[in-house]
Amino acid sequence: MPTLFLFGASEGGLFDFDATLPLMAVQVVLLTFILNALFFKPVGRVVEEREDYVNTSRAEAKKKIAEVELLETELKEQLKEARLSAQKVILEAEQDSDNLYKEALALATAEANSSREKARLEIDSQRDDALNQLKSEADNLGNLIVERLLAKK
Amino acid sequence: MGSLPFVFPFAELEVGQHLYWQIGNFRIHGQVFMTSWLLIGALLALVVIGTKKMERDPKGVQNLLEFLWDYIRDLARTQIGEKVYRDWMPFIGTLFLFIFVSNWGGALVPWKLIELPSGELGAPTADINTTVALALLVSLSYFYAGLSNKGLRYFEYYVHPTPIMLPFKIVEDFTKPLSLSFRLFGNILADELVVAVLVFLVPLVLPVPVMFLGLFTSAIQALIFATLAAYYIGEAVEEHH
Numbered sequence: 510m511p512t513l514f515l516f517g518a519s520e521g522g523l524f525d526f527d528a529t530l531p532l533m534a535v536q537v538v539l540l541t542f543i544l545n546a547l548f549f550k551p552v553g554r555v556v557e558e559r560e561d562y563v564n565t566s567r568a569e570a571k572k573k574i575a576e577v578e579l580l581e582t583e584l585k586e587q588l589k590e591a592r593l594s595a596q597k598v599i600l601e602a603e604q605d606s607d608n609l610y611k612e613a614l615a616l617a618t619a620e621a622n623s624s625r626e627k628a629r630l631e632i633d634s635q636r637d638d639a640l641n642q643l644k645s646e647a648d649n650l651g652n653l654i655v656e657r658l659l660a661k662k
Numbered sequence: 663m664g665s666l667p668f669v670f671p672f673a674e675l676e677v678g679q680h681l682y683w684q685i686g687n688f689r690i691h692g693q694v695f696m697t698s699w700l701l702i703g704a705l706l707a708l709v710v711i712g713t714k715k716m717e718r719d720p721k722g723v724q725n726l727l728e729f730l731w732d733y734i735r736d737l738a739r740t741q742i743g744e745k746v747y748r749d750w751m752p753f754i755g756t757l758f759l760f761i762f763v764s765n766w767g768g769a770l771v772p773w774k775l776i777e778l779p780s781g782e783l784g785a786p787t788a789d790i791n792t793t794v795a796l797a798l799l800v801s802l803s804y805f806y807a808g809l810s811n812k813g814l815r816y817f818e819y820y821v822h823p824t825p826i827m828l829p830f831k832i833v834e835d836f837t838k839p840l841s842l843s844f845r846l847f848g849n850i851l852a853d854e855l856v857v858a859v860l861v862f863l864v865p866l867v868l869p870v871p872v873m874f875l876g877l878f879t880s881a882i883q884a885l886i887f888a889t890l891a892a893y894y895i896g897e898a899v900e901e902h903h
């Protein structure tokens with residue numbers, strides 16, 4: 510008849526220790542070695558290989574990003590320099606053309622002035638000549654008149 | 663039945679009944695080994711299938727195995743420490759997996775359908791022999807871990823931080839396996855009993871939430887046992903400076 514065996518019954522019971530205990534311990538130790546060979550080692554190898562792969566890939570990607578950033582800053586620097594030099598060239602050209610314009614203007618003004626001066630001088634000298642001539646002719650005429658008047662007498 | 667003080671159908675549960683196998687002068691509980699072999703067989707089959715063709719991009723069972731491996735590694739690493747956790751990971755992992763498949767196997771597989779001449783099939787961890795065996799293995803492991811890592815300096819642990827601790831630490835060496843084994847045994851056995859009693863009293867609906875609670879408890883107990891084992895080993899190899 511089935512009965513409720515609990516504590517320390519001679520046959521059975523919940524706390525019935527026997528050779529099950531050491532045999533179970535041996536079984537678990539064996540299972541540890543089997544699982545180590547079949548599960549922990551191979552899976553660990555695969556997982557760690559993948560972790561290495563991911564880590565190296567990430568490191569490489571980081572290196573590449575750093576390179577790209579370096580190149581970018583270099584190019585930006587070059588671009589800035591080019592822009593600056595272009596501005597300088599434009600400024601110089603503007604100044605040059607300004608100077609040329611000023612020079613040409615000054616030259617033209619000077620020429621105009623000098624030719625006007627020359628013309629004035631010529632006019633003056635011609636007027637003087639004409640006046641002189643007129644004077645001498647008037648003198649001659651006067652003399653002639655005087656001589657004629659005197660001769661008639 | 664009528665001779666019992668209470669008319670409760672414990673006869674259905676056959677608590678404390680065992681199927682004895684005689685090996686030489688020794689007797690063993692046959693039902694414990696039958697279920698444990700079946701469950702270990704299932705576990706090994708899963709492992710063999712999952713590791714048969716492993717790739718860098720995991721597929722199918724390999725995912726599950728890698729998840730388990732990662733979980734066990736984290737458990738071992740946090741409790742034992744970076745330095746020696748690799749040596750103890752297989753042991754901790756085997757404890758966890760064995761207790762887990764035992765608990766869940768006991769709860770999920772309808773063993774009651776198989777009639778035995780005496781006793782009944784159930785979770786191997788509901789037998790005190792199994793849990794004491796596991797707990798004693800843990801005790802041996804942490805002694806071995808401490809002695810192999812620190813030599814005789816391991817015994818400094820007993821007078822750390824003051825020699826007043828010595829009696830308590832010695833008592834701890836006895837209470838650790840005791841609490842480990844009885845916690846697991848009590849939880850799993852109690853879970854089986856509660857489910858069985860409820861199934862007898864109210865065969866419909868009511869046992870289902872209790873069964874789910876049992877699955878939860880089973881998983882937690884496996885985790886607790888493995889974590890404590892790892893913690894004891896970690897405590898033994900820890901350097902006090």
